[in-house]
Amino acid sequence: MITVGTEIEMSVEDVAHGGWCVGRHDSQVVFVRHALPGERVRVRITERTSRFLRGEAVEVLTASPDRVEAPCAFAGPGMCGGCDWQHASLEAQRRLKGKVVADQLSRIAGLDLDVEVEELPGTPDGLGWRTRVRFSVDSEGRAGLRRHRSHDIEPIDRCLIAHPGVDELGVTEVHWENISDVEAVASATRADRAIVVTPTTAKLGALPDLKASSAVLRRFKGGRVQSVRGRKGVREDVAGREYRVGAGGFWQVHPAAAGTLSAAVLDALEPEAGETALDLYCGAGLFTGALAEAVGAEGRVMGVENGETAVRDATYNLKDLEQVRIERADVAKQMREWADVRADVVALDPPRAGAGAEVVRKVAGMKPRRIAYVSCDPATLARDIAAFDRSGYRLVGLRAFDAFPMTHHVECLAVLEPVKLARRHRERLDEDEKD
Structure with a gap:
């Protein structure tokens, strides 16, 4: 029996969610860190379960052409666990992340998509970004x-x-x-x-x-x-607006992420003057502010956030926008209270655990014409996309951003529409491809 500490030789077959690669040794599944697909490696086993093994590649016997020397002396087997992909080129990192997102969408939501992960500006070497x-x-x-x-x-x-x-x-x-x-x-x-x-x-x-x-x-x-x-806390400037963010609160850690995601959400939702917008899990009010300026004084934006510091920050940051209302509440609970509310567009940026089935049903029940779902976890995103599908909303667009270079994390933006609108959207795309 293979035990913790045993070293084995094996071939790595594919990438897996969480910064792992995966292969088999004597028909047993092994998840391996510090390896790349296509490599032959010596693996030291670090964990054994009833279904699989986990380990670290302590020696590379046959290297992938995507392998590079890790820039950090603390990245490697048995050392710092913060970076998963320092041994891969940045192009390969983005390709691997795209494959993981596509695999999760296929396995959990039954969707067959090619996912391209976009580079964010300002960090061409993938270093010096984490604020x-x-x-x-x-x-x-x-x-x-x-x-x-x-x-x-x-x-x-x-x-x-x-x-x-x-x-x-x-x-x-x-x-x-x-x-x-x-x-x-x-x-x-x-x-x-x-x-x-x-x-x-x-x-x-x-x-x-x-x-x-x-x-x-x-x-x-x-x-x-x-x-x-x-x-x-600290102050951040995005699209001409200043945001105060509590030092212990949430804010995108890549310098370009807040601006890029804010613009992407607006492009996805296309909010119009006078409309009603929701921003769920609104944090310090990044998307709330962008939506409020888009719908104007005749529209309204309702943000929901459970964190006390974040609510205080959002209220302060958006105090000049009379069309904004910030509620401190658990999102699921607040959505129950808003059962009769109708929203034209909805943005949501939940924590890694995702929105969950109840929030998905409540959002769909508001009958928005478009939903923008920002997620840092492809597995829970795929789960919630499947839940939206059961509630009558289909995925019509997906973007992925390399907001966390050198790590396995990736930021995604899913765009959903009611089935009828989604069908028309698909028909328009098919017509454009024919032309």
């Missing part, structure tokens, strides 16, 4: 990043995918006494910097001096944060 990095602190007060599927910490001197503004804080160069983790935050468009620390004791002790002037916040159990020094 929010959460470092863990070991027992010696050293900041690092967790190893894959482990609580163990890999001390590092620098994270190569971190934004230059995060590097300026110098988190990895100082001693963090009685701190369990440090989140470093940098605005992509301003000079704003912040750190959020989680103490291991009830009392926050003295903090080390950081290289860059920054706000400091404390995170409590349950995720609540409290300002210790300076502003409570």
Whole structure:
């Protein structure tokens, strides 16, 4: 029997969701990290289940032409678990991510699509983009990043995918006494910097001096944060509008993602003056603001968000737009209360767990003419697309964005329409292809 720690030789056949590749050894399925499809590798087994094995490629016997040398010294078997694809060229990374999205849509939603993952501007080498990095602190007060599927910490001197503004804080160069983790935050468009620390004791002790002037916040159990020094968050500029984002809140981590996705949602929904729009899981109000300006003063936009800090930020960010209403609530619960509401267009950007069947049914029940669903997880996106199909809405467009280079994550935008409109949309596309 193959046990944890055993090394085996095997051929890698395909890519799998989650930064894995997959192959077989003596008819047993093996998921492998640090490999590429088509390679022959030596694998050290790290986990055994009743159905499959997991392992890491510790030696490449026959390399793929897509293989490159990882730029980071901490990327590799047994080390930092943050980056999945540093050993693949950027072109190959995007191709692999597109294959994963297509496979999930086929397996879960029964859709046969070719998916092209679009490069986002500003990071041609795939490095220096992540504006929010959460470092863990070991027992010696050293900041690092967790190893894959482990609580163990890999001390590092620098994270190569971190934004230059995060590097300026110098988190990895100082001693963090009685701190369990440090989140470093940098605005992509301003000079704003912040750190959020989680103490291991009830009392926050003295903090080390950081290289860059920054706000400091404390995170409590349950995720609540409290300002210790300076502003409570950072400011971001998108399409001429300033957004305040709490240092512990959600914002797209790639500098180009917020602007790209906001424009893509508008292109997908084509909101018209005077219409009613919904923005579910609205966060700090990124899509809400864009939709509000599109529908104008005669329209209305209703945003729903459950996070206290995000609701406060969204309300502040959009206070000049009288057509905007922000509700703090669980989305499913709020949709039950809005059972009689009719919406022309709906945007939703749920967390990785997806929207779920109830929210899908409630959105479809509002009878919008178009839905834009933004997702960072292709599996839950495919599940919800299948649920929309059962509720009378079909997928009419899909875009994928490489918003997380070097990792397995990918941001998708699915566009859905009622079946009758979707059928007409398909007929128009077929006619255009004939012409």
